[in-house]
Amino acid sequence: xxxxxxxxxxxxxxxxxxxxxxxxxxxxxxxxxxxxxxxxxxxxxxxxxxxxxxxxxxxxxxxxxxxxxxxxxxxxxxxxxxxxxxxxxxxxxxxxxxxxxxxxxxxxxxxxxxxxxxxxxxxxxxxxxxxxxxxxxxxxxxxxxxxxxxxxxxxxxxxxxxxxxxxxxxxxxxxxxxxxxxxxxxxxxxxxxxxxxxxxxxxxxxxxxxxxxxxxxxxxxxxxxxxxxxxxxxxxxxxxxxxxxxxxxxxxxxxxxxxxxxxxxxxxxxxxxxxxxxxxxxxxxxxxxxxxxxxxxxxxxxxxxxxxxxxxxxxxxxxxxxxxxxxxxxxxxxxxxxxxxxxxxxxxxxxxxxxxxxxxxxxxxxxxxxxxxxxxxxxxxxxxxxxxxxxxxxxxxxxxxxxxxxxxxxxxxxxxxxxxxxxx
Numbered sequence: 001x002x003x004x005x006x007x008x009x010x011x012x013x014x015x016x017x018x019x020x021x022x023x024x025x026x027x028x029x030x031x032x033x034x035x036x037x038x039x040x041x042x043x044x045x046x047x048x049x050x051x052x053x054x055x056x057x058x059x060x061x062x063x064x065x066x067x068x069x070x071x072x073x074x075x076x077x078x079x080x081x082x083x084x085x086x087x088x089x090x091x092x093x094x095x096x097x098x099x100x101x102x103x104x105x106x107x108x109x110x111x112x113x114x115x116x117x118x119x120x121x122x123x124x125x126x127x128x129x130x131x132x133x134x135x136x137x138x139x140x141x142x143x144x145x146x147x148x149x150x151x152x153x154x155x156x157x158x159x160x161x162x163x164x165x166x167x168x169x170x171x172x173x174x175x176x177x178x179x180x181x182x183x184x185x186x187x188x189x190x191x192x193x194x195x196x197x198x199x200x201x202x203x204x205x206x207x208x209x210x211x212x213x214x215x216x217x218x219x220x221x222x223x224x225x226x227x228x229x230x231x232x233x234x235x236x237x238x239x240x241x242x243x244x245x246x247x248x249x250x251x252x253x254x255x256x257x258x259x260x261x262x263x264x265x266x267x268x269x270x271x272x273x274x275x276x277x278x279x280x281x282x283x284x285x286x287x288x289x290x291x292x293x294x295x296x297x298x299x300x301x302x303x304x305x306x307x308x309x310x311x312x313x314x315x316x317x318x319x320x321x322x323x324x325x326x327x328x329x330x331x332x333x334x335x336x337x338x339x340x341x342x343x344x345x346x347x348x349x350x351x352x353x354x355x356x357x358x359x360x361x362x363x364x365x366x367x368x369x370x371x372x373x374x375x376x377x378x379x380x381x382x383x384x385x386x387x388x389x390x391x392x393x394x395x396x397x398x399x400x401x402x403x404x405x406x407x408x409x410x411x412x413x414x415x416x417x418x419x420x421x422x423x424x
Contacts, residue, residue: 063096072171080209096122098135098154103152106144107141121135137154180203188281196252200230205242207275212239229247253283265282288320300387302389308363309361313358327378328345329343329346333372375388
């Protein structure tokens, strides 16, 4: 009780005294009416003061329900979600029932957790601040809603005066907030067959609501296409993008090994419940470059003698689908060995063609008996192939020749003796 109460009490006493003094006079009725009016006003004032005190107390001892974006713009027929935060203003824990106090006719809404529909939430007393999106309110607009601003009121009620309401403002419009997009800064790339291509793509959600997009590519049979969020290593088939946000994607494209030279288009799409976005990626295959070095029989071993040149026939095969030019033959042999070719450069080898070249290998004069490896390589700017030949060196010794000469001499001597003394 304060000064306000004492002033109102004094006014009541004064009014009663004046009524008594003027009881006999003609002004009694007027004064009585005025006194009654003052008394009723004071009573209302007292009631208002008490109600205000209770309201203030309720504000200090209740719960608070909020959302980060209470006002949004959407199109008719769309669905939108509001993340709801809750806090205890009294330091007590509450189990609050959730309800919709008002919603336009034909609109549908419900409360949900991360996995199911709910009707209550537990507001923890320990935190002074709201739990991040403890619940979500999902709202769906009818297809025939006219443009305009609509309100939806939500209520959280824990009983005993602990409750709060939240008003959402929905602005319905027929125009988009902005056109979403799926784009690539460099949508065209080229390379030889066997090359893997990587495209940087940006997915922009310009709608007023969160969108989950399914990602897909329409590539020909044998092609491999995958989507990976920028900065990550896990491939995904769908991705969620916040309203007004963008998401970078890496699209990896691998053509089949048997791909032919030409241009190929890979249409890519990002599809949500409300829109379909598309982008075209183009790959130009410049050709398949592949050369193979071998022998007509496929045999990569041979015998040779020290300091003697041995010829070997080589097969140079173009296994690609484009012509090869300026193919050079080189070798790598043991020290002091010599390798030469009857044609060290092939100026042109058509796709699918084979060219035979003769190589001459000469072991060093001091090469001893054993196995050696000599590598021969054919290459140009686009492709290369290497074949390793195992060469077994055989040594011809003087003693072998001498032994043969001695045997011949002995046989000749024996023949002479039989001829001379045979008749005796």
